[in-house]
Amino acid sequence: MIINMKNIIFMGTPQFSVPILEKLLKDISAKFHVFSKPDKARGRGQITSPSPVKECATNHNLPTYTPTSKEELAGEVTKIDPDLIIVVAYAMILPKSVTDNYFCINIHASLLPKYRGASPIHSALLNQDEETGITLIKMNEKMDEGDVLEVKNITIEDNDNLNTLENKLALISAKQIVNYLQLNQDLQNAVLAPQNKEKASYCYKITKEDLSLNLSDTIHTNLGKIKAFAPKPGAKLTKNGKIIKIIDAKIEDSKLIPLIVKPEGKSEMPYKDYLLGHPEGLTLC
Structure with a gap:
């Protein structure tokens, strides 16, 4: 004391x-x-x-x-x-x-x-x-x-x-x-x-621009970004004009696979549930 x-x-x-x-x-x-x-x-x-x-x-x-x-x-x-x-x-x-x-x-x-x-x-x-x-x-x-x-x-x-x-x-x-x-x-x-x-x-201070996933980056770079912003504010990508946040992901067979995602206007969900409505899936790199 x-x-x-x-x-x-x-x-x-x-x-x-x-x-x-x-x-x-x-x-x-x-x-x-x-x-x-x-x-x-x-x-x-x-x-x-x-x-x-x-x-x-x-x-x-x-x-x-x-x-x-x-x-x-x-x-x-x-x-x-x-x-x-x-x-x-x-x-x-x-x-x-x-x-x-x-x-x-x-x-x-x-x-x-x-x-x-x-x-x-x-x-x-x-x-x-x-x-x-x-x-x-x-x-x-x-x-x-x-x-x-x-x-x-x-x-x-x-x-x-x-x-x-x-x-x-x-x-x-x-x-x-x-x-x-x-x-x-x-x-x-x-x-x-x-x-x-x-x-x-x-x-330096993180900006909104830092949150965007760059599909030309390596799988390891994008996995690091996903971890660095999870669960909030969330690393993100845009598909058909809508923002999708990637909350968790893993590397499997040299690919970066989403595990948990948050589509714009919706709650977080397992990626397998997202695929039910979007069978084409997501590309992360």
């Missing part, structure tokens, strides 16, 4: 960050302040709603903050004067005034310096990597370039997709950050390992 921290700021936005916040609240004794992105319109109905992290914080009656600029963020941080800042997929790079004056730990879902940037889990699946993991870094003002505090590797299984790998990495992240803080209560004397800049690679 940590006894020398009064105020901790947690910064995060997507569902990936929620299990980590939950674990910290359970195992770390401190007052938590939660920063997240502002509420926005979501879903088909475009109903304004909070981020998963803000919703979690509200359910725990925690103070929440949704700054829209680095200047506003820095001002709120200064008022709180935290002992520690933990950042998990927050979607805003912290200003130098914050990273210079406070100990900031970022949990990044890759083996840094590989896949610095916004889509490390997608990238590991797209590139059909055999392993991935999480890295704890002491943040500086640059994106994912801070010194390494701790690394945890895991194997990417053949049946992993975006959903399963995100869940695994979130749970591992939750365990690792709590263990790290309990074993390293004097953060000012933390052991730091600089990243090897020569081995750095970068990944």
